[in-house]
Amino acid sequence: MGKSYQIAVIPGDGTGPEVIREGVKVIEAAASRFGFSLSLNYFDWGGDRYLKTGETIPEGGIEELKRHDAIYLGAIGHPDVAPGILEKDILLRIRFELDQYINLRPVKLYPGVWTPIKDKGPEEIDFVVVRENTEGLYAGGGGFLRKGTPQEVAVQESINTRFGVERCIRYAFELCRKRNKKKQLTLVGKTNVLTFAWNLWERTFYEVAKEYPDIKPDYAHVDATCMWFVKNPEWFDVIVTDNMFGDIITDLGAMIQGGMGIAAGGNINPEGVSMFEPIGGSAPKYTGQNVINPLAAICAGMMMLEHLGEEEAALAIEKAVIKVCRDHLKSLSAGKMGYTTQEVGDLVAKYTTEDV
Amino acid sequence: MGKSYQIAVIPGDGTGPEVIREGVKVIEAAASRFGFSLSLNYFDWGGDRYLKTGETIPEGGIEELKRHDAIYLGAIGHPDVAPGILEKDILLRIRFELDQYINLRPVKLYPGVWTPIKDKGPEEIDFVVVRENTEGLYAGGGGFLRKGTPQEVAVQESINTRFGVERCIRYAFELCRKRNKKKQLTLVGKTNVLTFAWNLWERTFYEVAKEYPDIKPDYAHVDATCMWFVKNPEWFDVIVTDNMFGDIITDLGAMIQGGMGIAAGGNINPEGVSMFEPIGGSAPKYTGQNVINPLAAICAGMMMLEHLGEEEAALAIEKAVIKVCRDHLKSLSAGKMGYTTQEVGDLVAKYTTEDV
Numbered sequence A, B: 001m002g003k004s005y006q007i008a009v010i011p012g013d014g015t016g017p018e019v020i021r022e023g024v025k026v027i028e029a030a031a032s033r034f035g036f037s038l039s040l041n042y043f044d045w046g047g048d049r050y051l052k053t054g055e056t057i058p059e060g061g062i063e064e065l066k067r068h069d070a071i072y073l074g075a076i077g078h079p080d081v082a083p084g085i086l087e088k089d090i091l092l093r094i095r096f097e098l099d100q101y102i103n104l105r106p107v108k109l110y111p112g113v114w115t116p117i118k119d120k121g122p123e124e125i126d127f128v129v130v131r132e133n134t135e136g137l138y139a140g141g142g143g144f145l146r147k148g149t150p151q152e153v154a155v156q157e158s159i160n161t162r163f164g165v166e167r168c169i170r171y172a173f174e175l176c177r178k179r180n181k182k183k184q185l186t187l188v189g190k191t192n193v194l195t196f197a198w199n200l201w202e203r204t205f206y207e208v209a210k211e212y213p214d215i216k217p218d219y220a221h222v223d224a225t226c227m228w229f230v231k232n233p234e235w236f237d238v239i240v241t242d243n244m245f246g247d248i249i250t251d252l253g254a255m256i257q258g259g260m261g262i263a264a265g266g267n268i269n270p271e272g273v274s275m276f277e278p279i280g281g282s283a284p285k286y287t288g289q290n291v292i293n294p295l296a297a298i299c300a301g302m303m304m305l306e307h308l309g310e311e312e313a314a315l316a317i318e319k320a321v322i323k324v325c326r327d328h329l330k331s332l333s334a335g336k337m338g339y340t341t342q343e344v345g346d347l348v349a350k351y352t353t354e355d356v
């Protein structure tokens, strides 16, 4: 008998439910082929519930999440809710309260997928960004002085701890060893200007590096990194960086791997409960039209299964996604795929159960 | 009789002197054609001097700079000097002490220049980034707690003032009005997470916007902005952002306009002395080989003349640069231009004196 996993599903806002529906279809297809089962518990958190009840995550909600093996999230963000509320009170709150201290973002161009950059293919675009996910500028530190006056000062603090930085860097070294590609880990920072935060990062990085003589430690400034993503993405293997820089470079990474239609990420607590999500937004204008691309959500599901240890299942999904990209879709953009949301889900689910 | 301008020239490190030499050649050609004169005072600040004397900017150096009409900088950065020292003690110090509160970065793809992104040409890549240049994370605020212990905390502060933010935003609105293109000013920030700093920016932005009914105020998150730079650069006209985000997005901007071989910027104090620089580094490995591309330094010189009010001269240089890119250079990369550094300077200088 295969294992059974308790999955908390938060479809969320806008097109979130549509893409999660296809993702669920695909992970269930993988489960039945590879002999494990998924028990899905749905949570209606998001903009609609907030507008009706004023609640983002209800009392006890975080505790409930903790009783699951993983969390599968669609998208958070509603046109009628002021920006920041749902992001902070749902998405960031889960990341912080479940101590999901790694944001894992594979940047991988699949064959047949269109990238906006020239002369680069799947060979060149294949790296992983490890983003610290619980501190830095996201810690929420800061405040106002003389708010609303001509003498106002607004301070925003990046708080970095040895504890938080070290566990993130260790995770990245381990991942780099396991990936077994170039065996190169690049710290992306701004040591020449942000001399407190990045001094801690740099010191920790080179100290931990001594324990990994098989990995080449490398460093790049964040500004230069954005240039190389576009010009020489093949230079990278694994990248480790802080929360804010990670946010920026992973979006750029998403674009070069084909865009929001395909990019997925994991919010990982290696000792706790992790959450997987397509990294695009809720795309409200496409809601209910059956035109949004569900591949990013499907890839998030794939990452979730891999994280749970179902590596064969994850591989089967990846092969199916590659086949659909290569043989079917005209584009990854909403409304231009040549297929409906549901048809894309059906195709991936079908190929997931076959040897493709 | 035309005017005469006092220019402080800081050739700096590595290939800085070589590219500044060509830049000087070109601005002098423009001066003699358009009837003004340049009086150049050279300063040997940089890595070599620092290694010999331990001094970065000598006593009274900043005061001397203030007696000039503008500053022309090559590049700062020496392989034998620890990163951060020269950047902070020369480049950032000048920006701060001369209160050059605007970092102006035109992102303009010239015809014939290779861009790493697909399907975009000079029509689509033509916008300007206005980066705040004296505060934010660059203010140097922060510190360590329990440094070197497992309980270490490193804090880096972004300090934003109404005064600093407002003058920067006003500059951007004025520029946008003057550019007269799409009449759209995009604030690039992270309002949904950095709720102190970006709340101040956002409030100030929309308040000042009321005084510019002819300009469309627009907002984009910094992460999404990086995606659009690569996918839809034509969406932008003028961008205004803080110091750190500006640093990141202008490097990405440099790449899409053809790279470090062509990208120039101005550190502007509209009421004081401004400094113009190619934005690439000192490229030590190409030093003395006569292979580095001087166009970025030449474009910095062009921006300097425009800033001094010599608009015809600036335009003549721009036309000459465009002609050289289109009719001569095989590539903008060092060693691959098909011409030496000096030959490129000669060509641009020649065309600057002709009607091309």
Ligand SMILES: CC(C)[C@H](C(=O)O)[C@@H](O)C(=O)O
Pocket (backbone or CB within 6 Å): A087, A088, A091, A092, A247, A279, B192, B193, B223
């Ligand atoms: C929605 C937003 C709060 C979030 C972030 O900034 O982390 C998103 O951009 C991401 O990268 O997951």
Ligand SMILES: CC(C)[C@H](C(=O)O)[C@@H](O)C(=O)O
Pocket (backbone or CB within 6 Å): A192, A193, A223, B087, B088, B091, B092, B247, B279
């Ligand atoms: C050299 C460095 C200090 C500088 C900065 O970060 O501002 C550079 O990257 C720039 O953009 O001019």
